Amino acid sequence: MPVASRGFTPQVAQRINDVTSMISLVSAGVGVALVPLSARALRLDNVVYIDSPGSAGGE
Numbered sequence: 690m691p692v693a694s695r696g697f698t699p700q701v702a703q704r705i706n707d708v709t710s711m712i713s714l715v716s717a718g719v720g721v722a723l724v725p726l727s728a729r730a731l732r733l734d735n736v737v738y739i740d741s742p743g744s745a746g747g748e
């Protein structure tokens with residue numbers, strides 16, 4: 690897993706295909722999520738969108 694080489698080993702608690710549900714769980718403090726750039730249109734408390742290196746919005 691690429692993130693493991695950077696010192697991060699995720700513990701998967703949920704697998705969700707619905708982006709809105711995923712972001713709602715992040716807002717509730719359940720964890721983090723990788724979402725498409727289009728998800729930024731959904732603004733919820735406690736959610737911060739960060740570009741990942743190599744993404745269309747990242748460096």
